[in-house]
Amino acid sequence: MNTAEETAGGETSAWGEVTPDAARRLLVAAVEAFAERGYHATTTRDIAGRAGMSPAALYIHYKTKEELLHRISRIGHEKAVEILRVAAAGEGSAAERLADAVSSFVRWHAGGRTTARVVQYELDSLGPDARAEILALRRQCDAEVRGIIEDGVAAGEFDVLDVQGTTLAVLSLCIDVARWFNVKGPRTPEEVGALYADLVLRMVGAK
Amino acid sequence: MNTAEETAGGETSAWGEVTPDAARRLLVAAVEAFAERGYHATTTRDIAGRAGMSPAALYIHYKTKEELLHRISRIGHEKAVEILRVAAAGEGSAAERLADAVSSFVRWHAGGRTTARVVQYELDSLGPDARAEILALRRQCDAEVRGIIEDGVAAGEFDVLDVQGTTLAVLSLCIDVARWFNVKGPRTPEEVGALYADLVLRMVGAK
DNA sequence: GCCGAAGGTGAGCGGGCGCTTAGCGTGGCC
DNA sequence: GGCCACGCTAAGCGCCCGCTCACCTTCGGC
Numbered sequence: 001m002n003t004a005e006e007t008a009g010g011e012t013s014a015w016g017e018v019t020p021d022a023a024r025r026l027l028v029a030a031v032e033a034f035a036e037r038g039y040h041a042t043t044t045r046d047i048a049g050r051a052g053m054s055p056a057a058l059y060i061h062y063k064t065k066e067e068l069l070h071r072i073s074r075i076g077h078e079k080a081v082e083i084l085r086v087a088a089a090g091e092g093s094a095a096e097r098l099a100d101a102v103s104s105f106v107r108w109h110a111g112g113r114t115t116a117r118v119v120q121y122e123l124d125s126l127g128p129d130a131r132a133e134i135l136a137l138r139r140q141c142d143a144e145v146r147g148i149i150e151d152g153v154a155a156g157e158f159d160v161l162d163v164q165g166t167t168l169a170v171l172s173l174c175i176d177v178a179r180w181f182n183v184k185g186p187r188t189p190e191e192v193g194a195l196y197a198d199l200v201l202r203m204v205g206a207k
Numbered sequence: 208m209n210t211a212e213e214t215a216g217g218e219t220s221a222w223g224e225v226t227p228d229a230a231r232r233l234l235v236a237a238v239e240a241f242a243e244r245g246y247h248a249t250t251t252r253d254i255a256g257r258a259g260m261s262p263a264a265l266y267i268h269y270k271t272k273e274e275l276l277h278r279i280s281r282i283g284h285e286k287a288v289e290i291l292r293v294a295a296a297g298e299g300s301a302a303e304r305l306a307d308a309v310s311s312f313v314r315w316h317a318g319g320r321t322t323a324r325v326v327q328y329e330l331d332s333l334g335p336d337a338r339a340e341i342l343a344l345r346r347q348c349d350a351e352v353r354g355i356i357e358d359g360v361a362a363g364e365f366d367v368l369d370v371q372g373t374t375l376a377v378l379s380l381c382i383d384v385a386r387w388f389n390v391k392g393p394r395t396p397e398e399v400g401a402l403y404a405d406l407v408l409r410m411v412g413a414k
Numbered sequence: 415g416c417c418g419a420a421g422g423t424g425a426g427c428g429g430g431c432g433c434t435t436a437g438c439g440t441g442g443c444c
Numbered sequence: 445g446g447c448c449a450c451g452c453t454a455a456g457c458g459c460c461c462g463c464t465c466a467c468c469t470t471c472g473g474c
Contacts, residue, residue, distance in 0.1 A: 022421075038331070040247035044462060054423050059463065061421095121328070121386075124245065165394070165402045168387065169380060176383040179328075180375065187372070195372045202409045229451075251432060261453050266433065268451095 014079060014115065023061040025051040030068045035114040039069055039125040069122060070130045076119030077137035083108055084144040094152030095206040101148060102174060102200045103193035109177040110189035116178035145170055149204060159205030170200050221286060221322065230268040232258040237275045242321040246276055246332040276329060277337045283326030284344035290315055291351040301359030302413040308355060309381060309407045310400035316384040317396035323385035352377055356411060366412030377407050 015031075018024040029050035033042040044065050048055045062068050087101035109116040123134060146167040152158035160166050177192060187195075222238075225231040236257035240249040251272050255262045269275050294308035316323040330341060353374040359365035367373050384399060394402075 020421090038245070038247055040245055041332070043460080045460090055462090056424080056464080057422060065462070125248070161405070162402055165399075166406065169403065169406055172383040172387060173376060173380050176379040176386075179383075180379060192372075195369055196376065198368070199373065199376055199410045202412060203406045205409060227451095250430080252430090262432090263434080263454080264452055272432070 014075070014112065018075075020061075022051070022053070022057070026053070026058055026061055027068065027072060031072055031115055031118055034069065034072070034122055035117045039118075039122045066125070066127060066130070069118070070126060072115075072118055073123065073126065073130070073134050074137070076115055077134055077141075080105070080108070080119070081137055081140045081144070084141055088144045088148050094148055094155055094157050095201055098145075098148045098152065098204065098206075099197040099201060101145060102170065103197040105174045106177050106193040106196045107189045109174060110181040110187075110192050113178055113181050113183065116175075120175050120178050142167060142171060152204060152206070157207055166204060170203065173200070221282070221319065225282075227268075229258070229260070229264070233260070233265055233268055234275065234279060238279055238322055238325055241276065241279070241329055242324040246325075246329045273332075273334060273337070276325070276332060279322075279325055280330065280333065280337070280341050281344070283322055284341055284348075287312070287315070287326070288344055288347045288351070291348055295351045295355050301355055301362055301364045302408055305352075305355045305359065305411065305413075306404040306408060308352060309377065310404040312381045313384050313400040313403045314396045316381060317388040317394075317399050320385055320388050320390065323382075327382050327385050349374060349378060359411060359413070364414055373410060377410065380407070 015024055015028055018027055026047060030042070030047045033046050033050060036042075037046075044058050045055045047065075047068070048058045051057075058065075058068075062071075083104050084101055087097055087104055090097050090100060092100075109120075123131060126134065146163060149158060149160060149163055149167055149170075153160055153163065173196060177196075181187075181189075181192065222231050222235055225234055233254060237249070237254045240253050240257060243249075244253075249272075251265050252262045254272075254275070255265050258264075265272075265275075269278075290311050291308055294304055294311055297304050297307060299307075316327075330338060333341065353370060356365060356367060356370055356374055356377075360367055360370065380403065384403075388394075388396075388399065
């Protein structure tokens, strides 16, 4: 089982490889602002201010406000695909791999809710080209989960009537965690991950 | 089982009781615009234009753009509560009532996706007072579903470890339909409703 | 010590935003 | 027929948006 690295150190660890430093600070500021208020309600002055810079500094590192969203979205989706791919390619039965995929995916959405919210809910604010690129990454997410479920069905481990529909529902359940999860609420990301892994195993009729 | 009235006649039937006529046309125009582009990306000129009126006409019927969102949100949430209350108060076993609640709630989110999208995803664009009012209606939704699940557990029909967590997951699953459902996609609202009712019965371990 | 590149700032442009106001056409009432 | 309340429009106000530009440091290389 993967560790909950995303929850440690305040969510910014995922952006470590973004350089230079000023560009990273702007990106982190944009993630926070977009998550709190939404893309269209966030101003470039707000982003620059959070990063401790003047409004004009933003345009040294990014061509437009939309480019910021695009970069955030791509990095986030690549992380999501990686989480699911690692779980899908792991050892163990289909049930164990599905439980691992769901629990780690849910932990990412709950623990890194700020990032996940932007990644999952601001897709429509991208232009056509950028959106098409991101949608390809989302299809990869779907394929990883569907692969595990197909394995389970083929091995006689799962009892599923509609594989594609069930895949959609599993991903939907995980993604929506980013909408309702509250850091100050009664549940930790680990608890929600464990609960959801159990619920998903029931959904696929795991023996 | 309730009929899928929402899908008939092009989604606007739910606004029939809004008067006068011009106010209703503006409300319907606002729902479409908010669903397509989001609250903050929608301009009052856009709403008025869709309703075939000048920008100033909007302010004869509504004090602000936010009041439009508030009215849409309240009417939509009242409809959601009603759907769940009817299902919860119906006759039959807990499993039958839960399946009815899920399938009709999902049909509403899928068939009336335009409305549901605004209702479920633009909550944060409301001011504090309006949001508090709407959150009270959402707690009623939670209470209706939790009630059915508690009944099923008490009757020995269901096998649920975490009633509140499972309730949250069931509602989350239904609500997220408004995000991904595509009218031009391969599934009808009825098919998704039936699939989801089955999945939810598995989640609660219905006998 | 001088220079150019890199990274930053303050001021501000053009434009579109939410919303207001003065005035116009029209239908119901006496 | 006169009148006014109502629903609506044309014009536009003040503001803030995304973004640009002229200029200012700082610093490594020689």
